[in-house]
Amino acid sequence: MPDHPTFNDLIDCHHRPDGPQAARWRTHVESCPSCQARSARMQGIRDLLETAVPEAGREETFRARARFLQAAEETSGLPWLNRLLRGCLRPAPALAAGILIGLLIWGLMLSPTLSPIPDPGNQVAQSNPPSEPTDIPRPLSIQPLSFKGAITRVNPDGSSEVVDAGVQLSAGSTLKMAEDARLTTLFRSGVEVVFETATVQVVRADERDILLDLRAGVTAVDVAPLKSDQSLAVTTPTHKISVRGTRFAVQVTPTGDTLVGVSEGEVLVTPHEPDRPRRIVQPGQAFRFKPDGSTEQEPLAEWPTLVALLAPVPETDYTSPKPRHTKPTPRVAFKASPATENSVTAADLLAEARQAQSGRRFDQALALLDSLQRRFPQAPEAEDALYLSAENQLALGRLSTAVNTLERAERVLTRPSLRENALYTHGYILQDRLARLKQARTVWARYLAEFGDGTLSEEVRFALCRNAQQSGQDIETLHRCRSVADRHPNGYQAPRALLTAADTAYKLERYKEAAQLYDRYLGTGQRDRRNDALYRQGKSLIKVGQSAKATDLFKRFVSLYPRDAHAAEVRGILIGLGEE
Amino acid sequence: MAFMFGQSVASIPGKEDPGPQAASHHLSDPELVARCQHGEREALETLFTRAYPNVRRILIRLYGPGPELEDLVQSTMLEIHRGLKRFRGDSQLSSWVFRIAMNVANQHLRRKMREPGRVDMEAVDAMAGDPDALNQMETNERLKMVAEILQSLPEKKRNVFLLAELEQLSSEQIAEVLGCSVSAVWSRLHQARKLFWEKINRHGYFSGEENEG
Numbered sequence: 001m002p003d004h005p006t007f008n009d010l011i012d013c014h015h016r017p018d019g020p021q022a023a024r025w026r027t028h029v030e031s032c033p034s035c036q037a038r039s040a041r042m043q044g045i046r047d048l049l050e051t052a053v054p055e056a057g058r059e060e061t062f063r064a065r066a067r068f069l070q071a072a073e074e075t076s077g078l079p080w081l082n083r084l085l086r087g088c089l090r091p092a093p094a095l096a097a098g099i100l101i102g103l104l105i106w107g108l109m110l111s112p113t114l115s116p117i118p119d120p121g122n123q124v125a126q127s128n129p130p131s132e133p134t135d136i137p138r139p140l141s142i143q144p145l146s147f148k149g150a151i152t153r154v155n156p157d158g159s160s161e162v163v164d165a166g167v168q169l170s171a172g173s174t175l176k177m178a179e180d181a182r183l184t185t186l187f188r189s190g191v192e193v194v195f196e197t198a199t200v201q202v203v204r205a206d207e208r209d210i211l212l213d214l215r216a217g218v219t220a221v222d223v224a225p226l227k228s229d230q231s232l233a234v235t236t237p238t239h240k241i242s243v244r245g246t247r248f249a250v251q252v253t254p255t256g257d258t259l260v261g262v263s264e265g266e267v268l269v270t271p272h273e274p275d276r277p278r279r280i281v282q283p284g285q286a287f288r289f290k291p292d293g294s295t296e297q298e299p300l301a302e303w304p305t306l307v308a309l310l311a312p313v314p315e316t317d318y319t320s321p322k323p324r325h326t327k328p329t330p331r332v333a334f335k336a337s338p339a340t341e342n343s344v345t346a347a348d349l350l351a352e353a354r355q356a357q358s359g360r361r362f363d364q365a366l367a368l369l370d371s372l373q374r375r376f377p378q379a380p381e382a383e384d385a386l387y388l389s390a391e392n393q394l395a396l397g398r399l400s401t402a403v404n405t406l407e408r409a410e411r412v413l414t415r416p417s418l419r420e421n422a423l424y425t426h427g428y429i430l431q432d433r434l435a436r437l438k439q440a441r442t443v444w445a446r447y448l449a450e451f452g453d454g455t456l457s458e459e460v461r462f463a464l465c466r467n468a469q470q471s472g473q474d475i476e477t478l479h480r481c482r483s484v485a486d487r488h489p490n491g492y493q494a495p496r497a498l499l500t501a502a503d504t505a506y507k508l509e510r511y512k513e514a515a516q517l518y519d520r521y522l523g524t525g526q527r528d529r530r531n532d533a534l535y536r537q538g539k540s541l542i543k544v545g546q547s548a549k550a551t552d553l554f555k556r557f558v559s560l561y562p563r564d565a566h567a568a569e570v571r572g573i574l575i576g577l578g579e580e
Numbered sequence: 581m582a583f584m585f586g587q588s589v590a591s592i593p594g595k596e597d598p599g600p601q602a603a604s605h606h607l608s609d610p611e612l613v614a615r616c617q618h619g620e621r622e623a624l625e626t627l628f629t630r631a632y633p634n635v636r637r638i639l640i641r642l643y644g645p646g647p648e649l650e651d652l653v654q655s656t657m658l659e660i661h662r663g664l665k666r667f668r669g670d671s672q673l674s675s676w677v678f679r680i681a682m683n684v685a686n687q688h689l690r691r692k693m694r695e696p697g698r699v700d701m702e703a704v705d706a707m708a709g710d711p712d713a714l715n716q717m718e719t720n721e722r723l724k725m726v727a728e729i730l731q732s733l734p735e736k737k738r739n740v741f742l743l744a745e746l747e748q749l750s751s752e753q754i755a756e757v758l759g760c761s762v763s764a765v766w767s768r769l770h771q772a773r774k775l776f777w778e779k780i781n782r783h784g785y786f787s788g789e790e791n792e793g
Contacts, residue, residue, distance in 0.1 A: 011777050045780060049726065049745055056636055060650055065628050068657045072624045170621075397654045433651065563782060 004028070004035055014042055059360065063396055142169035142185050142205060149181025174201040177217060186367070191232060194220040203235075211235065220249035235272075238291050242268045248281075261286040261300045346372055346379035353388060362392040380415075387418045390425060399433050416451070423447040424456045431463060437471050458484065462493040465500060478504045478513075485520070495526040499533065506536050515540035531561045535570065542573070551577050609673040616664050624661075631660055631677045638681045641746045642689070642738075644727035656684045675757045678747075682739050682757070689731055729779045737772035744769050 005013065005025040012021035013029070029035045056064075151163040156172040163175070169185060176199050177183065183195045191210060198217025204210065210232045212219060223232055223243060233242045234250050236258040241250055246265025252258055260269055262281045269289060270278045276293045286300035349372040356365035369385040369392065376382055386409050393402035406426040413419045423446060431440035444467070447460050454460075461484045468476035481501035485494050502517035518537035522530065534557045541550035554570045554577075561567060607615065607626065615623030635656045636649075643649050659680050667676060730738055736758075743754045744765075751765045758765070 007777065007781065008774065011773055015773055042777070045726070056632075061632065063650070064632060064654050064657055065625070067654050068628050068661060069621065069624060071658050071661050072619065072621070397651050399651075565782065 004032065010035070010039060010042060013039070014046060063362075067397060142173075142187050142202065150178040151181050151183050152176045169202060171202050171205045175199070186363075192222040192367070194218075194222075196220075214250055214252050216252050216254070218249060218251040220247075222247045236289075238272055239289050240270045240272065242270065256291045258289040259286065260289065346376035346381035349376075350381040350384055350388075353385065357388065357392055357395075360395070362395045366392045366396075383413050383415055383418055386413065387422050387425075390422065394425065394429060394433075399429055403429055403434075410446075420447070420451050420454050420456060423450070424460065427460065427463060431467055435470075437467050441467055458488040458491040458493055461487065462497055465497060469500060469504070474504050474508055477501070478508065478510075482517075495521060495524040495528075498524065499526075499529065502533065502536070506540060509543075511540040511543040515544065515546075531557070531564050531566075534560070535564070535566045538570070538573075547577060610669055613664065613667055613669065613673060617667075627660075627664075628657065632657065634674070634677060635660070635681045638678065638742065638747065639685055641742060642685050642727055642730055644725075652684065652688060656681050659684055671756055675753065678743065678749075678757045679759075682742075686735050686739070689735075729776065732779060733772060733775055737768050737775060740765055740768040741772035741776060745773075 005021075005028065009021050009025055010029075012019060013025055016022060025035075029039050152160050152175070153163050153169065154160045154174040154176060163169075163183065169175075175183065175195060177195060177197050179197055181197060185193050185195070187193065187205060187210060193212070196218040198219055199215045200217065200219060201213040201215070202211075203213050208230050212234045214234055214236050219234055221232065221234065221243065223246060231242065233240055235241075236250060236252050237256060239258045239260075241248070241258075241260055243265065246262060246267055248260065248262040248265070248267050250258065250260050258269075260267060260281050262283050262285055264283055266283070267281050268278060269281060269287070271289070271293065273293065279287065279289075279295060281287055284300060286298050286302075288296045288298055290296070349368050353365045353368035353372065356362075356368060366389060369389045372379075372385040373382050373389075386405065390402045390405040390409060393399075393405060403426065406422050406429070409422040410419065410426065413422055423443060427440050427443040427447060430436045430443060441464065444460050444464050447454070448457065451457060461480065465477060465480040465484055468480050478501050481497040481504065484491070484497035485501065488494055498517055498521040502514050502521055505511075505514035505517055515537050518533045518540065521533050522537070534553055538550045538553040538557060541547070541553065551574065554574050557564070557570055558567060558574070564570075607623070612623055612627060612630075616627050632653070636653045639652050639656065640649060643652065660677060663676075663680060667673070671679075730742065733741060739758055740754060743749045743757060744751070749757070751762045751769075754765045754769075755762045
């Protein structure tokens with residue numbers, strides 16, 4: 001029986017504390033300081049394995065849930081159509097479908113029995129009856145963009161839940177918000193609504209019709225011009241406020257008054273009592289509608305809550321070092337009224353979007369960039385916005401959308417630096433995120449054709465090297481990695497390119513080349529896989545008959561890595577060479 | 581051995597199943613899947629809440645915390661959604677979810693080239709002066725080290741090791757997740773443990789040697 005347990009004995013002791021090995025060695029381990037230390041280190045690793053992993057942040061969970069539910073929503077519409085389209089994108093079904101359609105058309109054209117010439121007098125009788133409208137509006141999902149304070153969602157069945165990251169709102173939901181609570185939501189159709197200390201029910205929310213019932217508190221709405229068949233309205237206990245493309249806020253006071261302030265466009269306020277007059281509220285106006293039917297116009301500036309929601313953010317805030325959340329208004333503030341059109345510029349929006357992006361508020365950044373592109377399509381910043389949109393989509397994991405954006409960016413961007421970034425990001429997503437190697441190669445080729453020695457050219461060339469490696473093209477890998485190391489000898493990727501090239505040459509049994517490449521790699525001073533490089537360089541040198549040099553390398557290897565997996569083999573080789 | 585989906589989280593000490601407050605929270609696995617297959621949003625939310633922590637935990641064990649983790653977790657959740665229609669209830673829902681997570685992870689690992697680890701200096705700067713954040717970062721770094729060693733294990737051994745040592749599943753549960761026999765689980769687990777500790781040992785963890793100085 002040996003004096004100390006072997007390493008394998010200790011493993012058994014740890015994993016099977018009730019096993020025979022544990023019983024055999026327990027007393028020894030308890031009394032032997034050396035074994036005790038090894039056992040304690042082993043326990044340290046086991047503790048690490050059992051450590052609870054860091055929990056996901058609220059935003060991370062939110063994004064994952066939103067993407068998951070979005071996928072469910074997208075596939076729930078017309079699954080058979082999705083399947084058909086997916087099938088048609090594959091070559092074989094597409095070819096079969098094409099042939100079938102071709103044959104059908106050909107048959108219809110040739111066969112008079114299949115396509116009788118219609119009798120004009122009979123046309124009406126033969127025509128199909130008008131079909132029922134099939135474009136039933138789909139319900140919209142409502143995404144909370146940001147929130148603060150305690151907010152409860154009361155479901156139609158009476159159950160309630162706290163609005164938190166990822167909680168989706170839908171028609172029928174009633175929100176109850178505590179004092180100072182605020183919720184910014186984005187309806188799928190692009191309407192943004194801010195609720196503040198409100199009790200409000202989402203009565204309807206579909207592609208055509210949004211109806212909110214505000215019972216208390218404030219609701220501010222930012223809506224792009226609606227189509228002719230769309231409508232948006234907010235009802236209060238006494239009035240209905242209808243809009244068609246505007247920015248406005250409504251407040252229900254504790255006394256039951258309805259305050260309506262308009263910043264852009266017009267709203268129509270209709271009392272629930274049919275005999276009372278309706279009123280149009282113009283931009284810059286504010287009215288108080290009392291329950292008794294009387295109406296008073298008041299200066300908008302006297303209603304701080306509405307003003308805070310409607311007013312643009314002061315220009316100084318853009319350069320303020322304060323965190324974004326300290327600003328008084330969310331995105332709604334950037335939808336400037338005609339009177340303040342000049343106060344918000346494309347540069348402001350871009351700066352704000354960059355700030356949101358750096359704060360990892362990607363959804364908000366996307367909304368700002370979208371607004372910039374819509375409002376200032378000709379501004380130079382619109383190009384930045386297009387590229388940055390792709391970056392934010394990438395950050396949100398919307399890879400296909402990012403690819404589409406980048407394809408568009410490559411068509412329309414004129415500024416070289418942006419074009420270069422767009423091409424690089426496009427290639428990166430295709431290769432490293434979607435594993436579409438062939439498509440990535442095409443993008444890399446376009447990059448090199450346009451920016452042969454651009455700032456990202458080294459990364460692109462190394463990406464091509466990895467692309468070849470992942471495609472299993474060894475010769476191509478060797479060639480491309482050598483190219484990276486030769487073109488960018490002092491570059492960041494040069495050591496990795498050299499090591500990859502050396503490994504590939506070794507795999508291809510090009511030992512002379514492999515030895516040279518390993519030598520160059522070791523000369524870079526990199527530590528990553530240095531043991532492998534030394535070992536393989538020595539083996540390569542032996543293969544090409546340079547035993548003396550190989551002996552020196554192997555001696556160095558054994559002294560540096562005496563416990564390496566290849567150490568025993570190398571010692572054997574050295575003995576064979578008469579050295580040990 | 582049957583084990584309810586969601587219970588696997590609660591059964592591990594220190595891990596709480598957050599669980600939604602929705603009405604579908606108390607549904608059994610078959611009921612939940614049936615509702616999800618009909619596209620019921622509430623059921624999908626419940627499925628997400630039950631599956632997400634498990635998926636994330638297993639992937640964080642394999643990859644360590646990092647920028648690609650979130651994308652992988654989301655991809656796995658999308659795979660789960662895509663696969664829902666094919667789920668026939670032949671196995672436990674939790675086993676099925678684990679299997680998808682393992683498949684996505686293994687597929688990604690096969691594609692992934694080993695890249696040298698980089699320290700996110702911006703994150704370090706941001707955390708300076710915040711002991712909790714620095715402790716968290718140290719834990720993250722150690723998790724990454726273990727993740728690297730796990731990644732270097734052969735696929736079948738790694739799968740068994742991960743489910744047994746980290747997820748604390750029984751051999752029967754592992755056999756169900758991986759679709760192999762219990763004896764194969766034991767055999768692979770024995771080899772995986774040995775290999776894992778050998779690699780830890782080779783890392784110089786026990787001797788502190790093998791540094792080039």
